[in-house]
């Protein structure tokens with residue numbers, strides 16, 4: 001196993017209580033080796049980001065973890081044979097069904113009781129701002145609308161393990177924020193999440209461990225390494241909701257953060273080097289992020 005991987009808690013031999021644990025997993029398509037000796041473990045509520053260039057093997061790894069394709073070598077241990085797993089592939093095929101029909105179908109396959117399924121479908125449509133009872137067929141949906149249905153099917157069960165392949169692809173800014181809220185909520189409830197991502201996503205990175213797949217190996221990425229050298233000119237501006245007590249505690253812990261507060265609403269100017277730790281503590285204090293923006297050249 002790669003030495004850099006051994007240093008980090010989430011990617012090692014894991015523990016017997018891990019939700020899922022991969023040991024020296026490899027994958028070849030014919031004679032082409034795509035992944036080799038991938039070892040990782042994930043516990044409840046943990047989040048892991050997979051990065052890597054096109055064709056590096058991110059989707060392949062997600063499919064192996066989801067149990068959709070077999071590994072060519074190594075072992076996979078799941079905490080239970082019935083581990084509830086939600087998986088959103090990089091794109092949903094366009095089907096001759098409405099979103100409601102499709103989700104009812106998926107929920108029934110997963111064994112969800114009708115009443116719970118109906119409520120959950122309504123809830124997810126509302127959250128991601130799609131009409132729940134639209135008569136339009138999925139073949140007529142736009143890319144972003146289809147992606148929302150894809151995400152909904154993965155989140156139907158409130159899975160213990162959620163696997164998302166480029167989940168933000170095709171979503172507009174408002175929908176991306178809704179999805180982030182959904183992900184943070186699921187994570188807080190104990191769902192472990194693995195996301196394959198291309199674009200930077202500071203508020204999700206702040207609560208995640210990031211790995212890059214390079215030449216078939218999983219390499220740990222240190223947080224904010226790209227910004228370390230020019231962090232003096234990068235800040236994040238967060239608008240959110242936080243109790244006064246939590247704000248007082250965070251203000252002491254992060255003296256370099258600028259605060260503007262009105263009741264529970266806060267605006268925080270966060271130096272880049274504090275962002276990772278600040279966001280972690282903000283979420284732990286059950287703060288709600290309304291927006292988070294990167295600001296350059298504003299110290």
Ligand SMILES: Nc1ncnc2c1ncn2[C@@H]1O[C@H](COP(=O)(O)OP(=O)(O)OP(=O)(O)O)[C@@H](O)[C@H]1O
Pocket residue numbers: 029034052053054055056057058059060061090
């Ligand atoms: N079913 C398959 N049969 C043969 N080769 C495959 C198959 N699926 C994927 N590959 C190959 O495996 C490699 C990894 O593909 P994968 O889709 O996992 O990459 P990725 O990192 O998700 O890429 P992208 O960022 O472009 O989505 C690629 O070279 C791809 O062509």
